[in-house]
């Protein structure tokens with residue numbers, strides 16, 4: 466068989482197996498009934514997210530996850546989302562991630578050891594008790610032990626939909642904010658609040674003292690971790706210029722994980738849920754170039770055929786880690802549950818969970 470034929474055959478086999486998986490999921494769900502709830506993030510592919518009982522952005526899903534009564538929560542999202550559901554859930558609830566390799570490259574850009582080192586160095590510059598001067602905020606896209614770190618120091622978690630509220634909450638209590646791991650969400654939100662760029666400094670975790678001078682740290686309002694989303698960094702200001710050149714009446718809407726140069730040129734900025742809401746409310750015939758993950762953009766495009774909706778970038782900006790969850794993975798975890806077996810459970814050690822819960826509860830109390 467020639468190489469091209471082999472690829473075709475493999476492709477056909479995969480399509481058949483995925484089709485079978487959809488039937489397997491439907492059967493298992495019918496048996497499991499109310500015992501299982503499936504939560505699906507907006508970036509999840511259609512073949513998987515069609516089974517979600519609740520679909521939403523990371524804020525909505527953490528809120529929903531904290532309220533569900535089902536014993537089993539199957540999270541069609543990425544690892545940090547499932548961890549947060551495990552922290553917020555009841556002790557008898559079981560959270561399952563259909564594919565344990567579904568992580569988040571941004572969340573992996575900050576680990577506890579690095580953050581502890583940074584905090585210690587900040588303490589050296591700011592004085593013995595930085596707790597009085599600096600508030601740690603971690604983006605939802607971070608490991609549970611970082612949420613625990615923040616919770617133990619009076620800080621909070623934020624998502625892309627309440628980052629401004631979280632920063633305002635922090636500045637009402639302390640003079641500075643240490644924001645990780647997404648520099649762009651921190652910088653974009655700080656700029657919206659009128660904080661000058663020179664008062665938002667970048668902390669490089671691979672350099673002593675983040676590569677900053679004492680003066681830079683002392684003068685900063687926000688210390689931003691040098692992390693980013695590999696999907697959203699692909700959107701460039703030139704893409705905005707190109708759309709505007711060919712469609713002067715187009716609206717540009719982007720996720721706040723995009724770089725400041727892109728956000729500065731956009732008409733709207735918002736979480737995945739806000740992107741959907743804004744486009745849904747727009748008149749028929751309106752034109753949109755959207756700077757976020759391709760599965761969501763394609764879904765909105767199909768949902769509103771009366772509007773012109775395109776991905777902002779000419780390249781397919783795919784969250785490859787979210788994509789790792791396939792219908793086969795979903796079928797597998799559900800069928801195991803039918804057989805009485807829990808596989809791919811996500812757990813958080815009790816001491817970490819207690820502090821992470823403090824930070825997540827503070828987040829849920831901050832208005833959007």
Ligand code: 13P
Nearest residue numbers: 522523524624625736737
């Ligand atoms: P939302 O908070 O908008 O759902 O975004 C989560 C995320 O991971 C975006 O990359």
Ligand code: SF4
Nearest residue numbers: 569570571694696784
């Ligand atoms: Fe993480 Fe980016 Fe994927 Fe969101 S889109 S889950 S930030 S890698």
